Amino acid sequence: MARPESPLSCPPQRYALARHLREVRSVAGVTYAEMAEHFGGLPPATMKRIASDSGNVPKWSRVLRYFLICMDLASPEGSALIRATEDSLRKFWIAARMEERKVLHLPSPRPEFVHDKGDLSHALYSLYEHRGAPPLRDLQTQGGGAALLPLSTAARIVNRQALPVDTQQFKAFVKGCGVSEENVKPWLDAWYKVILSKENRQLNARQAMKMMEELAREVFEDEEAAKAS
Numbered sequence: 637m638a639r640p641e642s643p644l645s646c647p648p649q650r651y652a653l654a655r656h657l658r659e660v661r662s663v664a665g666v667t668y669a670e671m672a673e674h675f676g677g678l679p680p681a682t683m684k685r686i687a688s689d690s691g692n693v694p695k696w697s698r699v700l701r702y703f704l705i706c707m708d709l710a711s712p713e714g715s716a717l718i719r720a721t722e723d724s725l726r727k728f729w730i731a732a733r734m735e736e737r738k739v740l741h742l743p744s745p746r747p748e749f750v751h752d753k754g755d756l757s758h759a760l761y762s763l764y765e766h767r768g769a770p771p772l773r774d775l776q777t778q779g780g781g782a783a784l785l786p787l788s789t790a791a792r793i794v795n796r797q798a799l800p801v802d803t804q805q806f807k808a809f810v811k812g813c814g815v816s817e818e819n820v821k822p823w824l825d826a827w828y829k830v831i832l833s834k835e836n837r838q839l840n841a842r843q844a845m846k847m848m849e850e851l852a853r854e855v856f857e858d859e860e861a862a863k864a865s
Contacts, residue, residue: 657699664710665711677705764794772790779809
């Protein structure tokens with residue numbers, strides 16, 4: 637029989653997450669020791685900490701493991717009840733992460749309102765935070781791997797220091813943030829709007845001209861050096 641939990645004393649979103657996890661365990665009617673013995677289980681103290689208010693918000697992988705173990709150990713009726721709350725669990729976890737990172741005020745990203753590079757950079761940052769700011773390696777893996785999205789590039793994007801270098805990398809980033817193939821079109825529209833804008837074309841042209849001038853200067857200096865020798 638599941639034992640009563642110690643009272644929670646934490647910020648609202650963290651409280652909601654912990655309470656939901658405890659309710660899931662209550663429906664399953666299992667102890668932390670029983671959960672730990674299940675395949676893929678963690679030590680009882682770790683399982684208990686996942687549904688507590690101690691430390692940082694637990695990683696999504698651990699929250700999901702806790703949830704799935706409860707679902708596996710519950711009765712058929714209990715398992716069905718638990719399964720029906722999976723979407724809510726994800727929302728509770730994201731809200732708790734955003735609360736912890738102090739970005740609850742951040743509106744959901746709206747790619748249709750993107751007009752320039754600044755807008756696009758902010759939208760990608762917001763998309764990442766509304767995914768719960770997962771570890772960059774998880775983002776990379778879900779986006780298709782290191783060849784498509786290097787960790788250093790992902791870090792610059794989420795810190796608003798750079799944009800993806802091309803369309804393939806852009807798609808890898810938004811996919812890594814949970815945007816499905818069915819929902820990627822508005823994001824691609826925003827990307828092309830910015831990349832193909834007149835202002836951006838002019839900027840690229842100026843950058844290309846500067847590179848040509850620098851190359852010509854280097855060639856001239858090499859020729860002068862050769863004459864002097």
